[in-house]
Amino acid sequence: MNQTDQYIARALDHSRFLRSQLAARPWLAPRIGQVLERPLERADLLAFLDEEPLTEANLGIRLRRLRAYVYAHVMVRDLNGLAPLPEVTGAMSMLAEIAIETSQRLLTAQLAVRHGVPRNAAGEEQALIVIGMGKLGGGELNVSSDIDLIFVYPEDGETDGPRPLGAFEFHTRLGRAMIAAISEITSEGFVFRVDMRLRPNGDSGPLVANFDMLENYFISQGREWERYAWIKARALTGSRHDELDAIARPFVFRKYLDFGSINAMRALHAQIRREVARREMADNIKLGPGGIREIEFIAQVFQLIRGGRDAGLRVRPTLQVLDALAVRGLMPDETVAELNAAYDFLRRLEHRIQYLDDAQTHMLPASPEDRLRIATAMGFPTIDTLMAALDAHRVIVSRHFDGVFSDPAAGEASPDHNLTSAWSGETQIDSVCTTLENFGFHDKKGLGERLRSFREGPRYRAMSEEARSRLDAVVPRMLALAAARANPDQTLIRMIELLEAICRRAAYLALLQQYPQALARVVELVSSSSWAANYLTRHPLLLDELLDNRNLAEGTDSTRFAVELSLALDAQGDDTERQMDLMREAHHAQIFRMLNRDLAGDLTVEALSDKLSELADIVLGETLKQCWKKLAKRHADTHRFAIIGYGKLGGKELGYASDLDIVFLHDDPDPEAQPIYARLAQRINTWISSRTSAGLLFEVDLRLRPNGDSGLLVSSLEAFEKYQRESAWVWEHQALTRARFCAGNGEVGARFERLRHELLCQPRDIVKLRTEVMAMRKKMMDAHANKAEGFQLKHDAGGLVHVEFLVQYLVLAYAHQWPELAADIGNIALLKLAANVGLLPADIAHAAADAYRELRRAQHLLRLNEHDSRIDDDSLEDARAAVERLWQCVFEQV
Numbered sequence: 001m002n003q004t005d006q007y008i009a010r011a012l013d014h015s016r017f018l019r020s021q022l023a024a025r026p027w028l029a030p031r032i033g034q035v036l037e038r039p040l041e042r043a044d045l046l047a048f049l050d051e052e053p054l055t056e057a058n059l060g061i062r063l064r065r066l067r068a069y070v071y072a073h074v075m076v077r078d079l080n081g082l083a084p085l086p087e088v089t090g091a092m093s094m095l096a097e098i099a100i101e102t103s104q105r106l107l108t109a110q111l112a113v114r115h116g117v118p119r120n121a122a123g124e125e126q127a128l129i130v131i132g133m134g135k136l137g138g139g140e141l142n143v144s145s146d147i148d149l150i151f152v153y154p155e156d157g158e159t160d161g162p163r164p165l166g167a168f169e170f171h172t173r174l175g176r177a178m179i180a181a182i183s184e185i186t187s188e189g190f191v192f193r194v195d196m197r198l199r200p201n202g203d204s205g206p207l208v209a210n211f212d213m214l215e216n217y218f219i220s221q222g223r224e225w226e227r228y229a230w231i232k233a234r235a236l237t238g239s240r241h242d243e244l245d246a247i248a249r250p251f252v253f254r255k256y257l258d259f260g261s262i263n264a265m266r267a268l269h270a271q272i273r274r275e276v277a278r279r280e281m282a283d284n285i286k287l288g289p290g291g292i293r294e295i296e297f298i299a300q301v302f303q304l305i306r307g308g309r310d311a312g313l314r315v316r317p318t319l320q321v322l323d324a325l326a327v328r329g330l331m332p333d334e335t336v337a338e339l340n341a342a343y344d345f346l347r348r349l350e351h352r353i354q355y356l357d358d359a360q361t362h363m364l365p366a367s368p369e370d371r372l373r374i375a376t377a378m379g380f381p382t383i384d385t386l387m388a389a390l391d392a393h394r395v396i397v398s399r400h401f402d403g404v405f406s407d408p409a410a411g412e413a414s415p416d417h418n419l420t421s422a423w424s425g426e427t428q429i430d431s432v433c434t435t436l437e438n439f440g441f442h443d444k445k446g447l448g449e450r451l452r453s454f455r456e457g458p459r460y461r462a463m464s465e466e467a468r469s470r471l472d473a474v475v476p477r478m479l480a481l482a483a484a485r486a487n488p489d490q491t492l493i494r495m496i497e498l499l500e501a502i503c504r505r506a507a508y509l510a511l512l513q514q515y516p517q518a519l520a521r522v523v524e525l526v527s528s529s530s531w532a533a534n535y536l537t538r539h540p541l542l543l544d545e546l547l548d549n550r551n552l553a554e555g556t557d558s559t560r561f562a563v564e565l566s567l568a569l570d571a572q573g574d575d576t577e578r579q580m581d582l583m584r585e586a587h588h589a590q591i592f593r594m595l596n597r598d599l600a601g602d603l604t605v606e607a608l609s610d611k612l613s614e615l616a617d618i619v620l621g622e623t624l625k626q627c628w629k630k631l632a633k634r635h636a637d638t639h640r641f642a643i644i645g646y647g648k649l650g651g652k653e654l655g656y657a658s659d660l661d662i663v664f665l666h667d668d669p670d671p672e673a674q675p676i677y678a679r680l681a682q683r684i685n686t687w688i689s690s691r692t693s694a695g696l697l698f699e700v701d702l703r704l705r706p707n708g709d710s711g712l713l714v715s716s717l718e719a720f721e722k723y724q725r726e727s728a729w730v731w732e733h734q735a736l737t738r739a740r741f742c743a744g745n746g747e748v749g750a751r752f753e754r755l756r757h758e759l760l761c762q763p764r765d766i767v768k769l770r771t772e773v774m775a776m777r778k779k780m781m782d783a784h785a786n787k788a789e790g791f792q793l794k795h796d797a798g799g800l801v802h803v804e805f806l807v808q809y810l811v812l813a814y815a816h817q818w819p820e821l822a823a824d825i826g827n828i829a830l831l832k833l834a835a836n837v838g839l840l841p842a843d844i845a846h847a848a849a850d851a852y853r854e855l856r857r858a859q860h861l862l863r864l865n866e867h868d869s870r871i872d873d874d875s876l877e878d879a880r881a882a883v884e885r886l887w888q889c890v891f892e893q894v
Contacts, residue, residue, distance in 0.1 A: 004036050045098050100178070103178045128153050130178075138232045179194045439483040569622060612658075620662070658698075667717040720755075721755055760811055761822055763816045803852045844882075
């Protein structure tokens with residue numbers, strides 16, 4: 001017995017259906033033996049059909065014989081361990097696609113002979129589009145699967161033949177003929193059972209629908225479960241697929257994160273589980289606990305929640321979705337690996353159950369003999385070892401399913417009845433005030449009126465019933481959480497403002513209702529910082545970040561972020577508006593993660609500023625890349641353009657709300673370069689500073705360029721050097737001490753850095769320099785004179801600007817002697833370096849460095865609650881004195 005015969009004999013041990021097929025079709029065994037060493041390809045199937053001319057009379061016969069050929073080939077390879085799961089499901093899906101395409105082509109031609117081709121009013125052909133749903137849409141058909149189809153066509157019209165028909169009637173007749181050609185049981189068997197119940201209105205609806213009918217159905221009658229079904233929808237024939245996708249996508253994928261879909265899918269699955277229990281289907285490996293359907297539901301709920309904002313999650317195959325979740329950090333790698341393994345096991349087991357008799361079943365057989373056949377086909381010696389492996393996978397799947405779909409609020413204690421009454425409007429305002437006072441709120445009357453105005457205001461009245469019910473569930477819990485904070489009144493006011501901002505988006509309310517830990521984290525966050533509260537109110541999409549503590553606790557991987565941002569923007573093609581929104585959303589998410597770590601005390605001010613500056617560099621670099629690609633006229637493929645950061649960006653001292661001081665330079669001798677780079681700079685400025693629906697990236701300040709507002713938007717490096725050497729004011733050289741290359745062409749950036757070093761290391765008249773620096777400092781102090789009580793941390797004597805000026809002076813005065821002073825290493829490091837080279841007494845320099853750090857930390861904490869950078873007590877008097885001692889040491893001792 002040769003190898004092929006051995007393969008077939010082994011398969012026969014596990015399939016009565018294969019035995020009957022080989023007996024009924026003598027040609028089948030030799031035919032599959034010719035190509036058993038490799039997977040079938042599309043060309044093989046088409047060649048099989050082309051062996052005889054196809055006619056309406058023999059179409060059914062040829063398709064059924066093709067099915068027998070493909071099925072037997074796949075089965076023998078699979079049962080001999082030659083075919084991985086994707087080959088099996090891919091071959092069956094390919095068979096279905098070719099059967100649909102072939103029958104539609106032939107039957108359309110037959111109908112056209114009598115009636116012509118359907119055309120719209122403009123004379124354009126209106127071809128039928130067959131949509132594959134379910135596992136066919138995902139290219140995942142099992143070996144005895146039916147196929148779920150929907151028939152649509154673009155526009156109404158009439159055929160152009162001798163016996164005209166309306167497009168609806170033509171396609172209805174065509175659809176019926178196709179169903180018969182594929183699904184009717186004849187002496188040759190059938191190709192696939194066809195299920196049309198997923199079409200609009202199911203069995204009671206018309207067999208075909210045009211685009212307008214489909215869109216109207218989605219808008220007026222589309223049900224939640226139909227959204228799940230359409231996730232895998234794939235157009236298999238016809239054209240104008242982009243238009244079809246534009247109709248279906250808004251129905252399936254919401255514009256905003258859709259956490260409301262969890263409840264709907266949870267309810268649907270509970271219904272399935274009740275039906276399984278009622279019909280005693282525990283051995284159903286598809287619908288039973290821990291079965292195939294639960295893995296599919298896990299993948300689909302993430303698609304429904306996030307697919308509207310992440311096109312990469314709109315893929316159809318289940319395993320690809322799971323892998324995409326791992327890549328995005330939405331599901332741990334270990335979880336995805338376990339679900340992938342379970343899916344592969346369950347699908348292979350499903351096929352072995354169906355190989356027995358080609359029955360469309362997912363039930364383990366009752367017969368011990370058949371169970372043993374399946375066990376050995378799966379590679380297990382006994383039924384018990386198979387069942388042990390099956391149970392292990394099902395336990396894992398159920399655990400992960402419950403982790404996704406269990407109701408996190410189920411174990412939560414109900415909020416105090418008095419708080420529920422205070423919100424519901426069931427009690428008088430005096431009772432509301434009393435309740436608030438009893439729970440520790442101070443301004444009981446003001447807060448009571450604020451709650452009542454929200455509850456009775458136009459925003460609440462305009463909410464959908466679903467959104468109102470969610471808000472009514474959230475507010476009492478929020479009141480209890482706010483009452484437990486150290487600043488309950490401020491926390492409550494900030495939370496009301498947030499809820500007012502998001503109350504019309506039921507999905508956000510669903511998130512806070514279904515995830516108590518997210519609500520608790522929101523309350524904690526807004527209590528800690530008014531700036532954080534306002535940031536979250538402006539960007540409620542960030543609520544999603546609160547679901548994954550890893551995102552909030554782990555440091556940002558800048559390299560990964562840069563790569564993912566670039567890929568995400570590139571995937572949007574020429575859609576500039578969407579790219580700008582995506583960049584803002586990604587930037588806001590990174591800021592929010594840093595903010596959470598900051599408020600948790602995990603980041604020093606210096607570390608935070610470094611990260612914010614690095615994030616700004618990434619944003620600038622990607623903006624430059626995208627804007628360069630979009631220039632209609634470019635003189636070269638590669639630009640020689642650089643973005644230089646000044647001020648807080650240049651000194652890597654960015655705060656959350658800092659603007660960007662930037663200068664645009666180029667080093668390009670091409671005569672066309674200047675106007676092209678000017679347009680590029682304008683685009684970059686617009687991209688960065690425009691406020692879109694997703695918010696703002698940065699305010700941009702371009703006034704530090706040569707000649708300020710009156711100067712060119714972009715300077716050549718040569719012109720920049722000439723200006724700095726011949727025309728720049730001392731304050732412009734002071735600014736240069738905090739300048740650095742942030743993004744763009746690396747060679748141009750390196751040339752700038754060399755030039756900066758040369759300029760800073762020039763010998764200067766120290767007396768004249770000291771006079772000019774002190775005069776500029778006095779001018780600034782006069783402009784920001786402190787007319788109120790207390791210490792203004794930034795501008796007063798002994799404040800932050802004092803330190804910045806004296807460091808800049810030391811660099812300009814002594815870098816020619818100690819070139820290391822020209823390094824852009826920050827004020828604290830430069831003070832210590834100045835002490836090391838003998839320019840400053842070490843004790844004074846180190847005390848001033850510590851004071852500068854303390855002043856920055858104090859300023860940061862004040863800004864987190866949107867206070868002026870001023871303190872009214874003497875808590876920073878020692879720090880201020882340390883800075884003033886340094887100032888006296890440098891400027892007031894001759």
